[in-house]
Every structure is written in C-alpha cells, then in structure tokens.
Amino acid sequence: MPFIVLIPARLASTRLPDKPLADIAGVPMVVRVAQRAQASGASRIVVAADDARIVEACAAHGIDALLTRTDHPSGSDRLAEACTRLALPDDAVVVNVQGDEPLIDPALIDAVAAELAAQPDAVMSTAAHAIDTSTDFGNPNVVKVVLDARGFALYFSRAPIPWWRDARASTDGPALPTAPAPLRHIGIYGYRAGFIRKFPTLAPAPIEATEALEQLRALWHGFRIAVHVSDHRPGPGIDTPDDLARVRALFAGR
Numbered sequence: 025m026p027f028i029v030l031i032p033a034r035l036a037s038t039r040l041p042d043k044p045l046a047d048i049a050g051v052p053m054v055v056r057v058a059q060r061a062q063a064s065g066a067s068r069i070v071v072a073a074d075d076a077r078i079v080e081a082c083a084a085h086g087i088d089a090l091l092t093r094t095d096h097p098s099g100s101d102r103l104a105e106a107c108t109r110l111a112l113p114d115d116a117v118v119v120n121v122q123g124d125e126p127l128i129d130p131a132l133i134d135a136v137a138a139e140l141a142a143q144p145d146a147v148m149s150t151a152a153h154a155i156d157t158s159t160d161f162g163n164p165n166v167v168k169v170v171l172d173a174r175g176f177a178l179y180f181s182r183a184p185i186p187w188w189r190d191a192r193a194s195t196d197g198p199a200l201p202t203a204p205a206p207l208r209h210i211g212i213y214g215y216r217a218g219f220i221r222k223f224p225t226l227a228p229a230p231i232e233a234t235e236a237l238e239q240l241r242a243l244w245h246g247f248r249i250a251v252h253v254s255d256h257r258p259g260p261g262i263d264t265p266d267d268l269a270r271v272r273a274l275f276a277g278r
C-alpha cells in the first residue's frame with residue numbers, strides 16, 4: 025500500500041528557536057526525522073518547510089523538501105499546501121510525521137498508514153497506547169482518546185477519560201480504569217490527501233478551541249478517525265532545550 029510521508033517544519037519556536045535545525049550528533053533535527061521515515065515503507069518523504077534554510081539543510085543531506093508559505097496558522101494548513109503543490113490525488117495516503125520526533129519508530133509510521141488504508145470509512149488515522157500511571161492519566165499535557173467498537177475515535181481530551189465513576193482516586197491522581205485501559209494519544213496522523221486539502225476550509229469547532237486540539241474539528245464535523253493502538257510508547261519528542269539535551273544524550277550513547 026503506497027503512501028507518502030510529509031514532515032511540516034516551522035523555523036519559529038518560542039521555546040526552542042530554530043528547532044528544525046537543532047544539531048543532533050552532527051545532523052539537523054528535521055533531517056534526523058526524515059531519516060527515520062526513510063526506514064518506513066513510505067514511497068516518498070518530503071519536508072514542507074517555511075524557511076529556505078530548512079530546505080537547504082535538507083538538500084545538503086539528500087532529503088526532498090519544498091518551501092511553503094510562512095503565514096500558515098497550523099501544520100495542517102502547511103500540509104494542505106504541500107499536497108496541492110505535489111499534485112497528490114485525493115485518494116493518496118499521507119502520513120504527517122512531526123518535525124520534532126527524531127526517534128519516531130518507522131513501524132509506527134507504517135501502522136498509521138495501514139490503519140487508514142484498512143478503514144475506508146475514515147478520512148484520518150492516528151495512534152495511541154495504554155496509559156499505565158495515574159500521573160499521566162491526570163496530566164492535561166497528556167492527550168487521551170476513547171474509541172468505539174470499530175476502533176474509531178469517539179473523543180480526544182486533555183481530561184482523564186474514560187472517568188471511573190466508582191473508583192477512589194489515588195494520591196497520585198485519578199484512578200486508572202482497568203477495562204478498557206485509558207489511551208494516550210500519539211501525535212502522528214494519516215490523511216487522505218483530498219481531506220487534508222479540505223480540512224483548512226472547515227469551520228473551527230468550539231470543542232477544538234476549548235481543548236486546544238485540532239483533531240476535534242474533524243470529529244465535530246462528522247468525520248471518522250481510525251486509531252491504531254500500539255503496544256509501545258513513542259520515542260521522546262523535542263519541545264524544550266531540556267528535551268533536546270536528553271535526545272542528544274541518547275544519540276551520543278549510541
């Protein structure tokens with residue numbers, strides 16, 4: 025099943041300036057991400073950048089990249105432009121890999137693509153894994169998702185869902201439901217190219233603004249999101265200088 029990986033990369037970052045170009049063992053971060061994607065089954069990997077310096081860094085390492093507009097409000101808008109610029113057909117499967125995930129598992133990329141291909145009723149796919157601590161369950165920075173019987177997302181939230189009504193909360197946070205186990209959302213998405221071009225034209229949803237979760241726009245408008253449940257936690261992403269230091273140490277340890 026052919027699919028393409030698109031990696032949106034924006035130079036501006038309030039917590040980590042010039043993040044896509046941050047050096048990780050002699051290679052820019054966005055290139056590290058693309059190299060991980062090259063180990064997946066993707067037929068093509070393209071970085072969608074907002075700055076010529078990112079395009080130049082990718083070219084220096086043999087990574088395909090295109091320059092997109094600088095005024096996109098979100099990564100989804102950047103992907104929509106990239107799909108149009110690449111003339112992808114509406115039924116093409118596109119996996120959005122975040123540009124700050126240099127330890128992304130190539131098998132997870134394949135699984136998200138396969139999940140979308142296997143669910144013709146869905147326009148998007150994503151991934152999740154079981155939460156095993158009350159601390160994570162109660163953490164609003166850990167996004168949770170609940171599924172229906174077919175593995176489609178019912179809702180995403182920063183709140184602890186599903187809430188175990190009859191359980192007593194622990195000292196570390198809300199009680200963990202045992203069946204089903206709560207799921208942590210992993211920020212990787214598969215799309216049909218026609219839908220990602222349509223997505224920026226959809227009106228933002230009130231619940232999207234409340235939760236600050238863009239994927240809720242799709243659910244609010246009645247679209248389905250298929251969810252692959254992984255047995256493994258994803259590798260750490262990079263949002264802050266401390267995150268970057270930890271990932272650099274991991275690469276140095278290799």
